[in-house]
Amino acid sequence: MKKLSIIALLMTVFGMLLWQPQLASADELTGHSHEQGLRYLISKSALVKDAKGSYRPNDNVTRGEFASYLAKSMNLESTSDIVFKDVPDTYVHAKDIKLAASAGIITGYGDGSFKPNAAISRQHMAVMLERAIDYLNIPKGTSSITFKDNAAIFKDYRQAVAIGAQLGIIQGSNGNFMPEKNATIGQASSFILRLMQLADDPDASGNSNSGNSNGGDTNSGNSNDGDTNTGSSKYAIKEISNGALVGNQGFSTFEAAEKAVTKNTQVIVQNDKIVKMSSGYVLTSNYVALKSETINDAISVAANTEMEYLSSDATQVKVRLAGQVGYLKHADVTLIPFSMSKGRSYYSNENGEIKHTLYDYNTNKYSSSYVFGKAPSFMKPGEKYYSWDGIYFTNGSGSSKGDAYNYYQYLPARAQTQYTAQEIDAYIMNKLAEVESTGASLYKDATKKSKLIGLGQTLKDVEAKSQINAMLVLSIAQHESAYGMSPHAQDLNNLFGLYVYDTNPLNKEFDSVADNINELVDKFLQPNYITPGGSPGKNFSNGAVVGSKALGFNVKYASDPFWGAKVAGHYYRAEKALGFKDANNPYTIGLTTTTGLNVRTGAAVSFNPLFTYARSGMPVIISSSATNGWYEVLSDKLYTGKAFVSKDYVQVINTVK
Structure with missing residues (x-):
């Protein structure tokens, strides 16, 4: 009996072994330091094998691949008409790149390209991840985390790096971040896994990354640090009382909360963030691209920019920036009721x-x-x-x-300054001595080292050849290059931050400062910002003045909404030092009052149009009084002959000077 029982038991165990499902066999990812992240991307169909049957975990990840990983992991669905010239519809990640761009997570270069096959640097990944954090409404606060090599991180990216480190998504090695180093596919997978853990993605829950032996990023067991909604009330109505929010009447939908608002002092909040109010202003929490319905173009806007609040719904906020009306996601802005404002510019x-x-x-x-x-x-x-x-x-x-139209801010670029090369050089040296005397380390030995020294004749030559005001070019150079002492100026002969964008800096070196000035004039100002219509694909011509976000170069040239006013300040201070020669003999400036206005080669409609102003409100220099109902004006298009515009469609403005 005992022998039979043992035999029966052995047969039963043997049968169980025969019928037990086979365990998955080991593959190239088994035991990899980023295995969990890699398998997460595979589960999202974001990572697939190449032609050789490999997931390539140790290869550098490209910009296109990383954009695709984000799009698929975040389940992005909405697309807009954003197009990159080097991402054809046939490109393997074209759809995902468009989805990520439409969500505001990625941007391209100034020439309209995205460079999808370029390896992505760690600091660029940090910027994309911060935008994804905002898109997913993951609370992030303000971080002061820094690394030993913080100075090597592009200054506009340091916040993104700090936020990513604070949330445990990205970390460094031995106190360094290594911003320019390229990341591997494995590292990218761990970054995205940690991001989606914070976003409460069920597919990411339970996954953890025990370490990273290839690049320095480690995860010490980060759980979900994001706020979660534990109740059924997703929205709440609160009341503003003595500058604070009180009350907590809950609603399951935005629409229900909106209907329940009865007073102007009430606001709708979601996770303690105001999403609707009766009046106030909107503040950008990071760099954004505002799609202006006013001019049908995207406008870059820096963080910490105040805008008019028009309205909002559950997903977006309608704003007006210097007359440009558009929409932004709640994740990108903060709504501030006037009664809760602690201070305003x-x-x-x-x-x-x-x-x-x-x-x-x-x-x-x-x-x-x-x-x-x-x-x-x-x-x-x-x-x-x-x-x-x-x-x-x-x-x-x-x-x-x-x-109030500031004269220097709204003076068209075709104006000529009355200062000579010698006077400009003398002003430059006096200004350099002034900034040097402040004792600031940036300006140490400015009178010896500044790249502005001796530029007077170069600027006057540009003015004669290109019909662009020499003092205007100098003012832009002073502002952009910290009086010729910025690292880009000193190391690259780049006075104007050319090819240095908010999202993708390109460190192009120029053989000389003169070459840099000519590049600014010939490839930027002349074809795209001054000439009406711009070059093909470059819709940057919003008035030939430094201007503001309402009109002028500033609409597209810089994300800082006050860039034009700051440049104008340099011109004003130079004038003040030199005796106001230009302001004392000013140009007459007018604004066009209609769209589609033709500027002609003669004072009659029978003359051919020289060019057409697509939008209204364009500044023009009136060079002579009206004759037979026509003003003679200085042409925004490079042209040596006379130009005329109908007096009926130009309003002369009084400038402050």
């Missing part, structure tokens, strides 16, 4: 000059200020003035208000 009349004082919302302090011209007559000393567009100003009570 403002203008003031300081000793007869207009001063702009900026507010830093990260520190809740007034951070900096600059003077950019004479104050308009309606500005009373001691009053704070506010403006959405830098043109129309009003004090808090509305009792003192008016339009």
Whole structure:
């Protein structure tokens, strides 16, 4: 009996072994330091084998691949009409790249390309990951994390790196971040796994990454640090009381909460973030691209930019930036009711000059200020003035208000300065001595090392050849290059930050500063910013002035909404030092008042159009009084002959100078 029992037991066990399902066999990912992340991407159909049957975990990840990983992991679905010239529809990741671009997670280069096959650097990944964090509404706060090699991180990317490190998505090695180093597919998979763990993706839950032996990033067992909604109430109505939010009436949908709002002092919040209010302003929390319905073009906008609040729904906020109306995602902005504002940027009349004082919302302090011209007559000393567009100003009570066009900000580029090369050189040296005397380390030995030294004749030669104001070019150079002392100026002869974009810096070196100036004029200002219509595919011509986000170069040239005013400030201060030669013999400036306005070669409709202004509000220099209903103007198109425009469609403006 005992022998039979043992035999029966052995047969049963043997049978179980025969019928037991086979375990998955080991593959190239088994035991890999990024195995969990790699298998997560495989589960999302984001990572597939190549023709040789490999997942290539140790290969460098490309920009196109990383964009595809994000799009598939985040289940992106909405696309817009964004097109990159080097991403044809036949490209393997074309659809995912468009999805990521439409979500605002990736951007291209200034020439309209994306460079999908280029290896991606760790700092570029950090920027894309921060945008993904915002898109997924993952709370991030403000981080002060720094690395030993923080100076090597492009300054506009340091916040993104710090946020990613704070959330445990990206980390360094031995205190270094190695921003320019390329990441592998394995490293990219771990970054995205950690991101999606924070986003509560069920497919990412339970996964952890025990370490990274190839690149320095490790994960110490990061769980989900993001806020979760534990109740059934997704939205709440709160009331503003003494500058704070009180109450917590919950609703399952935005629409239900919206219907329940009965007072202007009530706001709708989601996870303690205001998503709808009756009035207030909107603040960008990071760099964004605003698709302006006004000019049907995308406008880059820097973080910490104040915009008019128009309305909002559950998914987006309608804003107006210097007259440009568009929409932004809630993740990209903060809504601030006027009654909860702790401070706002403002203008003031300081000793007869207009001063702009900026507010830093990260520190809740007034951070900096600059003077950019004479104050308009309606500005009373001691009053704070506010403006959405830098043109129309009003004090808090509305009792003192008016339009003010700063002469240097709205002076068309075809104007000629009256200063000689020698006067410009003398001004440059005096200015360099002034900044050097501040003792700031950046300006140490500026009078010996600045790349601005001796540029007077070069600037005047450019003015004669290209019909672009020499003082305007100098003002842009001073602003962009820290008076010729910035690293790009010193190391690359790049005074203007050419090819240095908010999202993808390209460190191009120029043989000389003169070459750099000619590149600015011949490849940027002349064809794209000054000539109406721009070169093919470059819709940057919004007026031949430095301007603002309302009109001029600033609409497309810089994400800083006050770039034009700051450049104008350099011109004004130079004028002040040199005796106001230009302002004392000013040009007459007008604004066009209609779209599709033709500028002709003669003072009659029978003459051929020289060019056409597509939009209204374009600044023109009126070179002679009206004759037979026509103004003679300086052509924005490079042209040595006379140009004319109908007087009926131009409004002369009074500039402040």
